[in-house]
Amino acid sequence: MRILILGADGYLGWPTVMHLTAKGHDVVAVDNYLRRKLFDEVGVEPLFKVARIDERCAIWESVSGFRVPFFIGDLAEWEFVQKIFGEFKPDAIVHYAEQPSAPYSMLNRQAATLTLRNNLLVTANVIFAVREFCPDAHIVKLGTMGEYGTPDIDIEEGWLDVEHKGRRHKFLYPRQAGSLYHTTKIMDTDLLWFYVRTWELKVTDLMQGPVYGIFTDENENDDRLLPFLNYDEIFGTVLNRFVVQAVAGFPLTVFGKGGQTRGYLNIKDTLNCVELSLGSPAGKGELRIFNQFTETFSVNDLAAKVKETGKNLGLDVAIDHVENPRLEAEDHYYNPRHTGLIELGLKPHYLDEPTLIQMMEFACKHKDNIKRDAIYQKVTWA
């Protein structure tokens, strides 16, 4: 399959490039290094230096034999999009090319505008390019479980059958998100759904929960092929942050009561979910939605697990309930359905002690790189 990976330099983009080439697909990688520019802007850096995409493609080719052409450019610019799609005419597109941080989107007006502009215009350009150059291509779009927020009823998989005054209608599940970033993902879903209906596109929208881990089948023997590991409050996902905080002797920063519950998954499962979606594409005129996570935890659950594993490794991990800089429910109902990907064949990698030990031992190796100032920056929603 000819697959275009947009946002290929990112935390999930790069592992996806390797995984799909290893599975025999013909992959083209695209990125504009937005994430790296934002690291510089907000003054954070990943736990270890990650080579640029051209270097990583060269390393990957030298170890695997798979060649991945890459293009650096801004997918919000039509001329660039036109060139990529016109030349490659993909069978499928994996679309990760979005500003990915909720706290960044709440930092200030400029950051909010960048998030809104980038995420919406890139998604629109992908839609227009598919329509023009490859109308039968399958778009696999990374959404987020955060689109649903935390309603008081069960979260279904994308859609909700409503009975009201004796009549029934099936709606896109009503969405209400907790940050501007998450709100742009709601808008992306609305945009995709409109054009799926109008132009009969094939779209899979993956409502993914927070991802943890950096190790995959393709990089476990070569640290040069690892993705970004962010431990800062802005770009680090919560479990990755806690692991690094534990190693740094920095008390785990639980926001407020810590009852915030979400669906999590191992980065290996992200790759499997994307691969399974590609292998069994959405039909023409279908917006297929999967809730992409494998198990739910509260922030308190994650902190307790990291503390426990830390103890077994001889680390004395403290937990600190800090004032919540975000506006979110800290104690809420949460029962999201997630059977679609399991039915497609997903075999989850659950969060166990060996996984946490591997992450913590790796973080220990890079302990000297940790900038304590970056960990808890109090980016406030107020």
Next chain:
Amino acid sequence: MRILILGADGYLGWPTVMHLTAKGHDVVAVDNYLRRKLFDEVGVEPLFKVARIDERCAIWESVSGFRVPFFIGDLAEWEFVQKIFGEFKPDAIVHYAEQPSAPYSMLNRQAATLTLRNNLLVTANVIFAVREFCPDAHIVKLGTMGEYGTPDIDIEEGWLDVEHKGRRHKFLYPRQAGSLYHTTKIMDTDLLWFYVRTWELKVTDLMQGPVYGIFTDENENDDRLLPFLNYDEIFGTVLNRFVVQAVAGFPLTVFGKGGQTRGYLNIKDTLNCVELSLGSPAGKGELRIFNQFTETFSVNDLAAKVKETGKNLGLDVAIDHVENPRLEAEDHYYNPRHTGLIELGLKPHYLDEPTLIQMMEFACKHKDNIKRDAIYQKVTWA
């Protein structure tokens, strides 16, 4: 009250400027002439020439004594927005500053991108400016009944109480629109709702149906103060178009079966609804939603009324069921609630024979201006 009117040159903007000054408010008018630029781009013009906003403000001052400062600029540009809000610090903002045409938004990629970019970035800038310069100001935003689409259950006023598996949750009513333009209005609502929750803004989002008419209390004796009357398929609302088609001897173009039912209102009621909303603002942290229309008609109902009134005026009006260029249900359930504005005191101007006669006689006066080519352009959704 100090009121900023954004999109003040438009079909509804200009009548609102006059109406609110006549009611004693201190009004500042802002526009970038986008609508006029798009008229040129697609090759249409209103039924009669409408003076630019500076000239209309001068005429209005000469006849009423009310002075309205106006600013020409692009509200998608922060520097301009900052200047306007920083200097005027309004108590309320009436936000009409959007690309207003569904067919235009479906014309091509450039038109779609312009619509998405303009509508989202302007709404975002209004939010950021209120937050920075006048956090207690009341935003009155023009949404559209088209955000709801045509679900098989009753359309409630903005919100839906859902009972699901024995639990309940109140959601923003799930939205699904029929054009990109309408989809950007859904996104606007999502954006406003997010920042209302986060920053306790005061917002009234008016889900307005198609408006008809051009006569208001402020312009009935002076044709120089009339707003645009578009009769083309791109910028003309359906009843305004049918009136001009009847006068031109051009068969009324009913798309498909003509069972498409919507909630309509007289332009006088738009002004009253906006005035009532301003007079009784939303509370802090409240997104108040009103469904703004006074009665529902199918396209067939409207065509029949125009045909009947035409007969009484000696016009032989034909009705033509043309192939529907849009993707929409032509026969559907439609039962939208609209009690909020009535409870605030709205006294509707229903669509009656004298109203239609006044519109048709006015159109007759300008019959020679009608460009028949512009009436039915077949802007297709496909």
